Amino acid sequence: MDIGHRHLILAYAATIAIHLVYLGYVAFKARVTKKLG
């Protein structure tokens, strides 16, 4: 696999991974604050 294809896959994977990490943080915050009422 050449660098172009490798970096294309990496860019797509990084985009999805960063969004999922942030979604995890948001879900955590939502769970914590739900207990506050």
Add this chain to the structure above:
Amino acid sequence: MKLWRWLWLAVTLGVLAEGFRVALFLVPADSQQGDVQRIFYYHIPSWAGMGLFFLINLICSLIYLAVRNSNHQLAMKTDSLAVASAEMGVVFCFIGLVTGSLWGRAVWGIWWTWDARLTSTLVLWLIYVAYLLLRRFAAGPQMRTLAAVMAIFGYLDVPLVYMSTRWWRTQHPAPVFGGAPGSGIDPSMMPAVWWNLAGWLMWGIFVASLRYGSEYRSQRAEQDEALKALDAAPGLPQMAGGR
């Protein structure tokens, strides 16, 4: 989670899946760069998302400053939305920097260069990270006011980022959209742009709305605690009303 949120999420995931299919398998590869140019279809929505959410942050900060002493409910809502939009904007900006760096390494041979667009964007990211750190670690009643003022000054870098490739011709390519006459991409590539733009903006709105909800609940609980403490304090007149 409410029904409309589930529906929104289902449609968003559908649009993102179609965007992925169109960007990777349907639209033609770039005649000069080849397949690596397909990073563009994730790179551009990240900047669009960043622009949208930092703009929301600016508007909310301005409203917060205007109503903070006269309408506490609206102030709390706009401040909560300011936090949610700043975080979402920082996430999109970070993705733009990461995908741009991966793309740059493949086509320029370098991960990073201190050119006008890249540097001004990094500074913008750092400004909003500082904004979030201020909100996280500064204490006291003036924190929200300070954060709103900082957001207004921070937004001044957004037009600079946008114009940087127009004012200075350095490493980063000239603007693809809204640039010089003849700029743009082949019309056969546009479906990938539209699908991904729509999908990622819908995703951003979905996640920011969740974050807004939790921030608003948290601020309301904080206010209720403060009101209870005031009511319980001996020698102080009883507070009228609550929320």
